Amino acid sequence: MTLREAPIGRSARVVAVDVDKGGRAFRRRLLELGLVPGTEVQVLRVAPLGDPIELLARGCLLSIRKADAASVHVELAP
Amino acid sequence: MTSSLLEEPQAPADPARQGGSAVSAPRAPTPGRHIALVGNPNVGKTSLFNHLSGQSARVGNYPGITVERRTGVVHLPSVTPGGSPEQRQLVDVPGTYSLSARSQEERIAIDEVLGLNGAPPPALTVVVIDAGQLLRNLYLVVQLLELRVPCVLALNMVDEAPHAPPHPEALTRILGVPCVLTNGRTGEGIDELRAAIARACAQPPQPRVHVTYPPELIRAADRVADALPSSWRGSVERDRALALWALSSLDEDDELEGIPDELRARVLDIHATGLDADLATVTARYAYLDGHQSDFFRPTTAEQGGPARVSEKVDRVLLHPVYGFAAFLGIMLLLFQSLFTWSDPAIGWIEDGVAALQEVAGSVLPEGLLRDLLTEGVLGGVGNVIVFLPQILLLFFFIGLLEDSGYMARVAYLMDRIMRSLGLHGRAFVPMLSGFACAVPAILATRTMERQRDRLLTMMVVPLMACSARLPVYTLVIAALFPPESLFGVPLQGLLMVAMYLFSVVIALLATAVLGRTVIRGRRVPLILELPPYRLPRLASTVRMMTERAGQFLREAGTVILVCTIALWGLLTFPREDVAPEGEAVVATAVVTENAETSLGSDALVTAAEAAPRDRDSRLAQSYGGQLGKALEPVVAPLGFDWKIATGIIGAFAAREVFISTLALVYGMGDVDDEALPLRERMREERRADGSHTYTPLVGLSLMVFFALACQCMSTLAVVRRETRSWRWPAFMFAYMTALAYAASFIVYQGGRLLGFVG
The missing domain is CATH 3.40.50.300 (P-loop containing nucleotide triphosphate hydrolases)
Structure with a gap:
């Protein structure tokens, strides 16, 4: 599952960030913001116009576009 | 001082680093x-x-x-x-x-x-x-x-x-x-x-840091370190860390300049081995930090909750599909309204003040060229500069509050979907909106955007937005040339005004899409937007930013605007042969009149208008500006314009509203008041050589389209010059907007005639 499909409000854990979809700079920046594999992340909401989405990770609110969210693989917390 | 980065380098160090070479370069530069x-x-x-x-x-x-x-x-x-x-x-x-x-x-x-x-x-x-x-x-x-x-x-x-x-x-x-x-x-x-x-x-502190990197990453870093330029080098640890920086930063299509080919080649070699340096580096650093998490905090609590949680609750309302959008519209409306109307009284005071100064200077100084230069050129130019201050200060007041409170990032979040379709980022929204008031503060507002390419693209299209200076021109043309009739119960004149605004938005959006894919192309940059915690904005820092921005504008763009005003004054004043002194001010006043609604130097105008009604026409015609207008007549004829309109357009370069006063001068009219009634009458009566009307509704439409698109504003060009630090972009802006205006007016006028409208 990717962050794009992750249900809103459910806690998930980052498994990997693809390099091909969002590109290297995007991936590196996400990693540098602390979304390394194993980090807990939660989709909070989708913007009123349908894109982008808002995330909570490491106590920080971040927004990324859905197309880029598809490069972040996550697993839902049990 | 230990670190896993301190492992001995495995690749042989080059001679320069061991100081064995005659051309041995200095080690880490001496600190300042x-x-x-x-x-x-x-x-x-x-x-x-x-x-x-x-x-x-x-x-x-x-x-x-x-x-x-x-x-x-x-x-x-x-x-x-x-x-x-x-x-x-x-x-x-x-x-x-x-x-x-x-x-x-x-x-x-x-x-x-x-x-x-x-x-x-x-x-x-x-x-x-x-x-x-x-x-x-x-x-x-x-x-x-x-x-x-x-x-x-x-x-x-x-x-x-x-x-x-x-x-x-x-x-x-x-x-x-x-x-x-x-x-x-x-x-x-x-x-x-x-x-x-x-x-x-x-006594410089001695940093300690113990990140454990995988051995293959360290080997790779050491290979890269050998390719570092000698001027970048320092201690072994520093070189290795710099090598990690290079591994993360360089690739085939980074936009960095001045990176030695050898270094980039070495980095690409290592990427080709399939080593995921980015992941390995960042993961190792976070592993180090996560490992120390319990040490950093007093009691051992995980880092969670805090301001993000509170902000998250506020976001539930402010980013809500209904309430959130309502709040957004309200805030944007307030911002826009303040730029549009709140600044008006202040602009009026500035204009009155400049007019008073001009009068004083005019009465003190002896008649002659020096007096005119000082009152019309210099004082007028100063007026042209400071007249922007109310809007600049107001806009940066709002931007300061929005940035400080954390809402600006939310504006970007809410608007990103729309701005993205134009190849821009959500942050372009506020500058674009401000463009409806005035392009000058709007261009300064592009500073809130991080990416240079996005800033440039926004700057290039903001002047297409229907700024408030176009309004008097639209009002005049619509009132003079279009009947006060209703179309399906809607007044035609009001409908036309709305149409002009819609036209400017559509063209600006199209121009963004086209320029963003051609001249100012940029690769798609994924959005990563931090939504900072909401905080109470501080007045002190907002005021500080306002004054800094205003000061910068005065110092840097102001001088260009001043020089341009004086040059334009000269263009419409010279050559001056056997000219009666009291008539001189007439022509030049056109340049300094900021707004048709105020009447700077109107007394002089009236006196002069009464004194020498015939002279004036020929004097403006003989000025370089008038000559240029005449020379341009064949060029603008296909748009339905004559040389008088062309001269008005040249005068409007000081500021769009000046078109009205220049036109009034061309027609030998005096004061142009709010209603501009006499000018309207005059426009309706104006005939061509063949006896047909100069101004038909079709000519009016063509003229409005021209004003909507042409870059008739030297202040905008001056600010773009200041923001881009080159003449290239203002030149490009002027060229593309003028070409666009010409083409659109041509299509409107010639197309209208083909459809059988009276040209």
Whole structure:
């Protein structure tokens, strides 16, 4: 599952960030913001116009576009 | 001082590094005396800078790119060897999450702290850390410490930190660098920070950092370190950390300049081996930080909750599909309304004040060229500059509040979907909206955008927005040439006005899409937007930003506008042969009249109009401006314009509204009041040589379309010149907008005639 499909409000854990979809700079920046594999992340909401989405990770609110969210693989917390 | 980075390099060191070569280059450049201030965005760095530097801040630019470089002077409690109180230069480095870089803008941070740009590196780097986002902020600290940059940490916003604030002593113990608690809002801890800076300048701290990297990454880093240019080199640890930076930053299509080919080739070689350096580097650093998490905080609580949780609750309302949008529309309406109407009285005072000054100067000075130059050229030019101040101050007041409160990032979030379809970022929205009031402050507002390409693209299309200066021209043309009839119960004149606004929006959006795919192309950049915690905006910092921006505008764009006004005055005044003195002011007044609704120098106009009604026509015709208008007649004829309109368009270059007063002069009219009734009558009566009407509704439409699209505003061009630091972009803007205006008017006029409308 990717962050794009992750249900809103459910806690998930980052498994990997693809390099091909969002590109290297995007991936590196996400990693540098602390979304390394194993980090807990939660989709909070989708913007009123349908894109982008808002995330909570490491106590920080971040927004990324859905197309880029598809490069972040996550697993839902049990 | 130990670190896994300290493992002995495995690749052979080159001779230059061992000092064995005759051309051995210097090792790490000798530090300068100045102090750099770095930190993540939204951590209160600017407030701390303001506290440390007091009133000494100066804003400049980094060479080659339009990123601001703010410097100030910090007074330290220590004394110099000479016995005087010590003071050092403080450089505010633009906020960044990391030192790794893909673009020239992102590279500023590493260039500044290491002195890679040729300048000496700072004696000390102060890192501002948001206590509420400790680990993410420490990521940057780890990079700096690995590079052996002497640091002092300023632990800021502790009041916002989650349940347990971090331990400054623990940070000092673990990282080996001093850590001071500060509060950028109240100024608490500033004296302690000064003292810590003074101590660290006297005795540089010894950073300690123990990130455990996988062996293959270390081997790769050492191979890259051998390819580093000698001027970048320092200690072995520093070289290795710099090699890690290169591994993360360089690739086939990074936008960095001045990277030696050998270094880039070496990095690409290593990428080709399939080593995932990015993941390995970042993961190792976070593993180190996560491992120390329990040490950094007083009681062992995980970093969670805190300001983000509170902000998240506010976001539930402010980003709500219904309430959120309603709030957004309300805030944007207020911003727009204030630019449009609140600034009006202030603009009126400025215009009245300038008019009064002109009158005084005119009565004191003896008649003649000098008087006219001073009153019409210089004073008029000064008026042309300061008339923008109300809108600039108001817009930056709002921008300051929006940025400070954290709402600006939410505007970008809400509008990103729309701006993205134009190839822009959500942050382009506020500048675009401001363009409806005036392009000058709107172009200055593009500073809130991080990416240079996006800024440039926004700047190029903002002047297409129907600014308030076009309104008087539209009003005049519509009232003069279109009947006050109703179309399906809607007044035709009002409908036309709405149509002109819609037209400008559609063209601006189309131009954005086209320019963004051609001239100002840029690769798609994924959006990563931090939504900072909501905070109460501070008036002091907002006012400070307002005055800084206004001062910059006056100093830099103001001079260009002043010179252009004088030049234009000359164009419409010379040559002046056998001219009656009282008539002279008439022509020139056109240039300085800011707004058709006010009547600067109207008395002079009336007197002159009565005195020499016939003279005037020929005088303007004989001026260089009039001659140019006549020369342009064959060019503008296909648009339905004659030389008088062409002259009006030339005069309008000072400001669009001036078209009306120039036109009034061409027709030998005096005062043009609010209603411009006589001018309207005159326009309706005006005939061509063949006896047909000069102004038909079709000509009026063509004229409005021309004004909607042409870059009839030297102030806009002056500001673009200032913001892009080159004449290339204002020249391009003028060329493309004029071409667009010409083509559109041509299509309207010729198309209309083909459809059988009277031309």
